[in-house]
Amino acid sequence: MNCEEVKKVIQLYLDNELSARDSLEVQPHLEACSSCAALLAYFTRQDDALRAAARAETEEHSQLRAGILAAIQEAIENPTPTTSSTTGSTTSSAPSPTTSPTTSPTANKALRRPVWWQRPALRRIAALLVIAIAAGFFLLRGSSPFNEKVYADAVADHDHHCTLEILNKFEKAGYVFSRREEIDERVVAYSTLQHAPDLTAFGYDEPRAVICKLNGMKTLHIVYQSQSQEPLSIFIRRRDGEMIKKELLELTRAEHKLVSMARNGTELVVVAALDEAQALGITKAIAAQFGEANSANAIR
Amino acid sequence: MSEPQLEKFEREALTNLDALARVASRLTRSRSDAEDIVQETFLRAWKYFDSFDAGSNCRAWLFRIMFNVINFREGKKTRLAETSLDDEDRNIEYERGNVFAFDPLKKIEGRELMEATARLSADYRAVLWLVVIEEFSYKEAAEILNVPIGTVMSRLHRARRELRKLMLTGKATGTDS
Numbered sequence: 001m002n003c004e005e006v007k008k009v010i011q012l013y014l015d016n017e018l019s020a021r022d023s024l025e026v027q028p029h030l031e032a033c034s035s036c037a038a039l040l041a042y043f044t045r046q047d048d049a050l051r052a053a054a055r056a057e058t059e060e061h062s063q064l065r066a067g068i069l070a071a072i073q074e075a076i077e078n079p080t081p082t083t084s085s086t087t088g089s090t091t092s093s094a095p096s097p098t099t100s101p102t103t104s105p106t107a108n109k110a111l112r113r114p115v116w117w118q119r120p121a122l123r124r125i126a127a128l129l130v131i132a133i134a135a136g137f138f139l140l141r142g143s144s145p146f147n148e149k150v151y152a153d154a155v156a157d158h159d160h161h162c163t164l165e166i167l168n169k170f171e172k173a174g175y176v177f178s179r180r181e182e183i184d185e186r187v188v189a190y191s192t193l194q195h196a197p198d199l200t201a202f203g204y205d206e207p208r209a210v211i212c213k214l215n216g217m218k219t220l221h222i223v224y225q226s227q228s229q230e231p232l233s234i235f236i237r238r239r240d241g242e243m244i245k246k247e248l249l250e251l252t253r254a255e256h257k258l259v260s261m262a263r264n265g266t267e268l269v270v271v272a273a274l275d276e277a278q279a280l281g282i283t284k285a286i287a288a289q290f291g292e293a294n295s296a297n298a299i300r
Numbered sequence: 301m302s303e304p305q306l307e308k309f310e311r312e313a314l315t316n317l318d319a320l321a322r323v324a325s326r327l328t329r330s331r332s333d334a335e336d337i338v339q340e341t342f343l344r345a346w347k348y349f350d351s352f353d354a355g356s357n358c359r360a361w362l363f364r365i366m367f368n369v370i371n372f373r374e375g376k377k378t379r380l381a382e383t384s385l386d387d388e389d390r391n392i393e394y395e396r397g398n399v400f401a402f403d404p405l406k407k408i409e410g411r412e413l414m415e416a417t418a419r420l421s422a423d424y425r426a427v428l429w430l431v432v433i434e435e436f437s438y439k440e441a442a443e444i445l446n447v448p449i450g451t452v453m454s455r456l457h458r459a460r461r462e463l464r465k466l467m468l469t470g471k472a473t474g475t476d477s
């Protein structure tokens with residue numbers, strides 16, 4: 001790809017909306033071209049600064065929340081009939097009532113005969129079907145492919161970014177950050193922490209941060225180096241939605257130990273080539289830095 | 301609907317209040333308008349919560365409702381005007397050579413950047429907020445705004461470039477916003 005082609009897709013690349021194949025073509029150009037790398041770096045920094053500023057400005061809305069709940073409570077206590085003209089929207093996909101009774105003669109004729117939900121036997125069958133579907137949902141939920149993609153992406157990103165050669169190259173291109181204030185700025189934007197977790201007690205230091213995507217969701221990836229151990233990665237993002245389960249989860253993928261959990265509004269995935277006990281110990285130490293007094297005991 | 305349903309609504313829907321209020325306040329520029337919009341959004345969502353598909357994205361659903369509320373309040377009773385990627389791209393010029401005269405280590409001031417966004421058109425601000433701040437995908441943003449994905453892409457592209465221009469030329473703050 002040449003500069004003109006890369007510049008046309010650079011924002012797609014930034015937003016991880018490019019196909020894997022196109023991304024593979026863009027990457028070598030970015031490593032070789034300082035102009036295009038600078039453009040990407042600028043947009044990355046602009047986005048990160050905007051995100052951090054927007055979150056810092058977020059106000060407290062307890063009064064608004066209370067007002068909404070009061071209005072809903074009023075609606076529960078004094079229900080009004082649902083009509084089909086209350087949404088005020090047109091062809092948009094806002095919810096629209098689909099169960100309000102019609103007033104046509106045909107509909108009135110149909111209502112004279114008992115419909116299926118008015119027949120006890122059919123109601124029982126429907127109830128059993130709902131229970132069976134719900135049970136199937138909950139049984140499958142533990143093995144949802146949704147979470148598996150998160151862990152697969154975490155391992156792939158860890159392997160891609162954890163060598164010093166790659167980190168140095170990407171830092172020159174502008175999308176890996178090594179200065180503490182730059183890393184902490186991103187930590188604040190991507191989590192409820194104020195600083196990058198301190199792992200010196202475990203022999204890890206020299207963090208470097210890069211923005212990546214796990215299962216399509218932007219996440220802050222911090223790589224830690226060690227003199228005597230393989231590099232370690234942590235992935236953090238604010239928990240608005242559910243990238244991973246809240247409960248602590250330990251697993252092994254492609255010879256890496258992974259531990260994930262959510263605490264205090266932040267989701268965390270740790271990837272390490274360590275034994276299970278070490279990976280768990282590091283996760284607990286990071287959880288303690290999230291600010292919960294009894295986090296270590298709460299985990300196990 | 302019942303009390304248990306209310307608990308579910310609080311857990312799944314009301315947790316998105318901050319995000320909705322954040323976007324509403326940037327699109328309406330008045331706190332009381334923003335609060336009215338958010339309140340109406342949640343009341344509508346509550347009304348139709350029974351029909352909401354539990355397996356789908358509640359956050360995107362709420363944002364879609366909110367944009368409908370905003371459009372209705374502004375009297376836009378038709379779909380947002382669709383513009384093709386070609387139309388919007390016609391005037392986009394791509395840089396040639398290294399035109400970045402800025403210092404890559406210079407900190408981008410968040411406050412200045414926020415003021416700059418106020419100078420963008422409402423359409424550009426909307427995509428910027430949905431994709432960059434709230435981190436929706438292009439597809440989700442297109443569904444929320446009820447426009448083609450190409451329109452989201454082109455508006456976002458231009459919004460970022462406009463912001464960059466405002467920041468680089470020192471025109472981020474102005475009196476006409």
